[in-house]
Structure formats: structure tokens, C-alpha cells
Amino acid sequence: MPINLTINGKPVQAREGQTVLEVCWENHISLPTLCHHPDLTPVGACRLCVVEVEKMRGLIASCTLPATEGMVVRTETPKVVEERKFILEMLLTDHPNDCMTCESNGDCELQNAVYQYQVPWPEHKGARHNYPAGADPNPFVFTDFNKCILCTRCVRACAEIQGRNVWGVAFRGFNDRIVAGADVTMLEAGCESCGACAAYCPTGALTDKPSRGQARSYQMKKVTTTCVYCGVGCQFDLNVRSGRVVKVTSNPKAPVNGMALCVKGRYGYEFIHHPDRLTKPLVKKDGAFVETTWEEALSLIGKKFAQVKKENGADAFATLASAKATNEENYLIQKFTRVVMGTNNVDHCARL
Ligand code: SF4
Numbered sequence: 001m002p003i004n005l006t007i008n009g010k011p012v013q014a015r016e017g018q019t020v021l022e023v024c025w026e027n028h029i030s031l032p033t034l035c036h037h038p039d040l041t042p043v044g045a046c047r048l049c050v051v052e053v054e055k056m057r058g059l060i061a062s063c064t065l066p067a068t069e070g071m072v073v074r075t076e077t078p079k080v081v082e083e084r085k086f087i088l089e090m091l092l093t094d095h096p097n098d099c100m101t102c103e104s105n106g107d108c109e110l111q112n113a114v115y116q117y118q119v120p121w122p123e124h125k126g127a128r129h130n131y132p133a134g135a136d137p138n139p140f141v142f143t144d145f146n147k148c149i150l151c152t153r154c155v156r157a158c159a160e161i162q163g164r165n166v167w168g169v170a171f172r173g174f175n176d177r178i179v180a181g182a183d184v185t186m187l188e189a190g191c192e193s194c195g196a197c198a199a200y201c202p203t204g205a206l207t208d209k210p211s212r213g214q215a216r217s218y219q220m221k222k223v224t225t226t227c228v229y230c231g232v233g234c235q236f237d238l239n240v241r242s243g244r245v246v247k248v249t250s251n252p253k254a255p256v257n258g259m260a261l262c263v264k265g266r267y268g269y270e271f272i273h274h275p276d277r278l279t280k281p282l283v284k285k286d287g288a289f290v291e292t293t294w295e296e297a298l299s300l301i302g303k304k305f306a307q308v309k310k311e312n313g314a315d316a317f318a319t320l321a322s323a324k325a326t327n328e329e330n331y332l333i334q335k336f337t338r339v340v341m342g343t344n345n346v347d348h349c350a351r352l
């Protein structure tokens with residue numbers, strides 16, 4: 001049974017179990033969030049998504065509020081806007097005014113919310129945190145907790161997506177901060193360097209170390225592709241600047257893996273432009289490999305295959321396919337082996 005409610009005077013329908021935030025987003029009613037992400041358990045920590053609901057006291061965080069029959073919700077009243085501005089101002093009192101050199105500039109959810117609500121940098125003479133940036137020696141994730149807003153997305157991403165439980169919140173009050181394990185390094189706390197925490201972090205507190213300083217988000221073109229490392233078939237976006245891959249980012253629409261990637265898929269892209277990489281085929285001439293054209297290489301392979309078949313029979317030939325190839329390529333390998341070479345000698349490394 002659909003649930004009928006009214007949002008900003010417009011009648012909308014919700015499904016059983018949906019939150020008010022989900023109903024808003026589904027109906028293209030924009031609501032700002034910082035701690036919320038559709039992949040993660042909602043916690044109502046940042047309170048930026050507050051709304052007014054008739055017959056309910058105070059402002060309510062919509063990310064944890066179930067939609068119920070007859071509910072009347074308002075998402076942008078003066079009271080709501082004032083509350084959001086206050087929350088953002090409080091966050092800025094302990095945030096470096098650092099956007100110009102910040103890795104996340106142009107791709108920062110805090111910056112977007114501050115811009116949307118036009119919150120000025122507050123005059124503030126109180127204490128500020130001064131954590132050493134880049135203190136964690138993890139080779140792939142750069143930490144700068146001066147930019148942390150304690151949204152706990154990293155905590156939930158590591159626990160719920162990667163199952164590693166590396167991050168937690170330690171201490172109390174002003175001393176609250178994100179720590180790895182019992183305040184050790186990420187690797188000591190069991191980190192697998194998958195980069196999920198950086199991918200879900202809404203600010204510049206956790207970023208990808210190998211791509212720091214390489215390009216602004218608007219200078220990169222995203223090209224969706226399939227990972228070449230194994231047969232799972234994860235997809236992600238190559239971020240390309242001037243013909244060079246400078247970063248890999250999760251593609252939330254990836255059918256197999258969503259935002260999740262392993263360390264190889266997310267950070268193992270340097271081979272693409274490595275000077276040692278073979279970009280032209282080699283053939284052996286007089287005992288030494290020499291560069292040749294694809295036409296010559298393929299024609300030589302064709303001749304050799306035909307020669308083996310003619311001299312020794314089709315069953316002298318076999319193919320071993322690879323999990324690093326796509327399903328389509330593996331299909332073609334078996335088709336070629338059976339139809340062209342005339343043998344069923346086909347195997348695949350994943351069977352070993
Ligand atoms: S985290 Fe966002 S708001 Fe903070 S300095 Fe970086 S870009 Fe600016």
C-alpha cells in the first residue's frame with residue numbers, strides 16, 4: 001500500500017520503509033546532506049537535512065524519519081534555512097579556510113552546502129584543531145583531519161562496504177576525532193587500502209594520495225571502463241587530463257561493485273603510462289625481439305597456427321583463457337579455438 005504525504009504543498013507517495021529524505025530525493029526535491037549517503041546506514045549526525053513536520057515538535061532529521069500516512073512536510077521554511085546556516089557556521093568555526101589549495105575543491109559537499117546557503121566564514125577567536133596533515137603513512141589515502149566534520153561516513157563505509165572496521169570515533173567533546181583502530185596507523189588497524197573511506201568522505205579530510213595535485217575535478221574527463229585486474233568485472237571511472245589517466249573514481253552506477261573497489265582497481269593505474277609498457281608487438285628475428293606492425297605480427301601468428309594444425313592435427317592446439325579478459329573476449333577465444341582451430345582444448349585460469 002502506498003503511503004500518501006504532502007511535501008512543500010505537493011502530494012507525493014512513498015513506499016513502506018522509505019524515509020522522508022528518500023521520498024524527497026525520489027521526487028526531485030533537493031535536500032542537503034553531509035553525513036548521509038544512500039549506500040550507508042543513516043545516522044542523523046549532521047542534521048543538515050532537517051525539515052519541519054506538522055504536529056511534530058522541533059526540526060527533524062529527514063534521513064532517519066520514516067514517511068507515514070498523512071504527514072505534512074516542509075523542507076525550506078525560514079526556520080529550516082536558519083538552522084542549516086547555523087549548522088554550517090558551526091562547522092566552519094573549526095575548519096581551515098583552505099579551499100584554494102584543497103584537493104577536494106570543486107568536489108566538496110561541505111563547500112557546496114556553504115555556497116548554497118551563502119554562509120560567510122565566521123569571525124572566531126575560539127580554539128581550532130591543528131592536526132598534522134598527511135600524518136598517516138598509508139601509501140594511498142591522504143589524511144587531513146583539520147577538514148573532518150565528524151560525519152562518520154568513513155567509519156560506516158569501512159565497516160559496511162569493506163568489512164574492515166578500521167575507523168572509529170575516539171575521545172569526547174572538542175577532542176572528538178576519527179582514529180584508526182586504537183589510534184594507530186591505518187595499516188596497523190587492518191586497512192586494505194581500498195580507498196572506500198576517501199571515496200565516501202564528503203570533504204578533503206580523506207583523499208586519494210597518488211592523485212593529489214594532479215588536476216581539479218573540472219579539468220578531468222571521466223571515462224567509464226571495466227577493471228583489467230581480475231574476473232569480477234568491477235567498473236569505475238578513469239579520470240583523464242590531457243590524455244593521461246590521473247585518477248580512478250568510483251562510479252556509483254557500476255552494476256557489479258557500486259562504489260566499492262579494491263586497492264588494485266582504484267590505485268593500480270600507473271602501468272597505463274609506464275615507460276616499460278609494450279605498446280607495439282614484438283617478433284623474434286635472428287634470435288632477438290624486434291618491434292613490428294600489428295599486421296605483420298597477426299599474419300605471422302595466423303601462419304604458425306595453421307602450420308601447427310596441418311602438421312600435428314587440431315588437438316595439438318589449446319588455449320588458456322584469462323580472468324583478466326572480458327566475458328566477450330573469453331567467448332571469442334573459445335569460439336576461435338572450436339570453430340577455427342577445430343579442437344575443444346579450451347581452459348581458463350579461474351578453473352585452477
Ligand atoms: S574540505 Fe571542502 S570546504 Fe574544506 S577546505 Fe577543502 S574544499 Fe574547502
Ligand code: SF4
Pocket residue numbers: 141157158162164165166167186190191192193194195196197198
Ligand atoms: S582504505 Fe578501505 S580498508 Fe582502509 S580504512 Fe579506508 S575503507 Fe577501510
Ligand code: SF4
Pocket residue numbers: 147148149150151152153154155178197200201202203205206
Ligand atoms: S574523515 Fe571524512 S568521512 Fe570521515 S568523519 Fe571526517 S569528514 Fe566524515
